[in-house]
Amino acid sequence: MNKKIMLTGVLLVFSMGLSACGEDTSSEEKVTNNKEEVVSKPKTDSVKKVEKEPSPITKFNEYGVIKDDSGNIVYKFKVDSITDVTKTASDDMTYRIGDVDRLSYFSNDIGKQAIKIQITMINNSGQNRSAILAATNLVQDQSNENAVGGWAEINGSAIAFDQLDDTVLNIKDGQTGTDATYFALKNVSTKIKLTIDSTAYNKQLLFELPIQN
Numbered sequence: 001m002n003k004k005i006m007l008t009g010v011l012l013v014f015s016m017g018l019s020a021c022g023e024d025t026s027s028e029e030k031v032t033n034n035k036e037e038v039v040s041k042p043k044t045d046s047v048k049k050v051e052k053e054p055s056p057i058t059k060f061n062e063y064g065v066i067k068d069d070s071g072n073i074v075y076k077f078k079v080d081s082i083t084d085v086t087k088t089a090s091d092d093m094t095y096r097i098g099d100v101d102r103l104s105y106f107s108n109d110i111g112k113q114a115i116k117i118q119i120t121m122i123n124n125s126g127q128n129r130s131a132i133l134a135a136t137n138l139v140q141d142q143s144n145e146n147a148v149g150g151w152a153e154i155n156g157s158a159i160a161f162d163q164l165d166d167t168v169l170n171i172k173d174g175q176t177g178t179d180a181t182y183f184a185l186k187n188v189s190t191k192i193k194l195t196i197d198s199t200a201y202n203k204q205l206l207f208e209l210p211i212q213n
Contacts, residue, residue: 056206064205066198076122077196082115082211085182089114102158103184107149111184115211118180123171134161134181142189149184
């Protein structure tokens with residue numbers, strides 16, 4: 001049975017195709033070491049004390065690394081892009097829910113800005129993983145407020161995070177998964193914070209990146 005990979009801090013889902021990852025990442029990709037596991041839905045159990053990385057990752061396509069207690073790399077994460085999609089989320093009729101646009105619908109009319117976050121994960125855990133980055137508390141806007149809504153666009157439908165199937169993207173050991181999810185921000189921002197929190201290894205990966213137009 002697949003073990004869900006959860007993230008606590010921003011919005012995102014992996015549901016695109018998988019590409020074999022026989023070799024590691026290219027030499028151009030930087031690596032940031034960190035113990036970590038993956039999280040996607042808000043934690044309801046007791047919160048463990050988590051050791052934060054002193055400095056965040058501030059560049060796109062720079063990998064953060066999650067290791068097990070023996071120092072073996074379990075997962076690698078990088079942010080490919082963060083795009084402002086406010087106009088399409090507000091005006092595009094493709095994914096409207098009735099007469100309501102996606103930004104308004106998924107944020108209960110609170111959201112002022114919509115962003116699309118694309119992330120790539122490399123799974124070296126030895127097990128298949130269902131990787132979902134789909135929790136509003138994973139992303140913080142420029143005023144340090146959590147995202148106020150989010151959704152994934154799958155097979156022509158916009159789906160709220162709490163309605164996503166845990167097996168949206170099944171990443172096998174040694175493979176790479178890439179896809180995107182959408183977040184509604186309460187405050188218009190030019191940059192965000194994204195946190196990937198490991199409950200298994202009590203570590204966090206922190207990304208601080210600009211929003212691209």
